Amino acid sequence: MQVTLYFGEEDEYLIRLVDDKARRERKSRSAVVLSILEHYFEQGKRLGEILVDLKMLTPHQIEQALEIQREEGHTRPIGQILVEKGWVDDVIVEKALRIQERVNHN
Numbered sequence: 001m002q003v004t005l006y007f008g009e010e011d012e013y014l015i016r017l018v019d020d021k022a023r024r025e026r027k028s029r030s031a032v033v034l035s036i037l038e039h040y041f042e043q044g045k046r047l048g049e050i051l052v053d054l055k056m057l058t059p060h061q062i063e064q065a066l067e068i069q070r071e072e073g074h075t076r077p078i079g080q081i082l083v084e085k086g087w088v089d090d091v092i093v094e095k096a097l098r099i100q101e102r103v104n105h106n
Helices: 009-025 029-042 047-053 059-071 078-084 090-104
Strands: none
Touching: 009 029, 029 047, 029 090, 047 059, 047 078, 047 090, 059 078, 078 090
16 A cells, blocks of 8 residues: 655654654654554554454444453453454454554553
């Protein structure tokens, strides 16, 4: 996917900050911009919310899984319930958990 960003002179300092961060982290400018966007949009979200953002599940499915979790006394993680129900693959749950961990530890 290709994205083009247009910015004016008043935004130049932001581009400089992104470039500085990219050099420090040894990442591309695009990777830094995407990590900033990911952090902004996913910070503080729970696993189910991230899976909905990824378009892997619906809010209704998350509610159903949370209900099952409540009925069982919160003995299992929601990701395990979602995989067991066949609503999502464990690889997708792992991806969402990595996003959650990345965002909440930066």
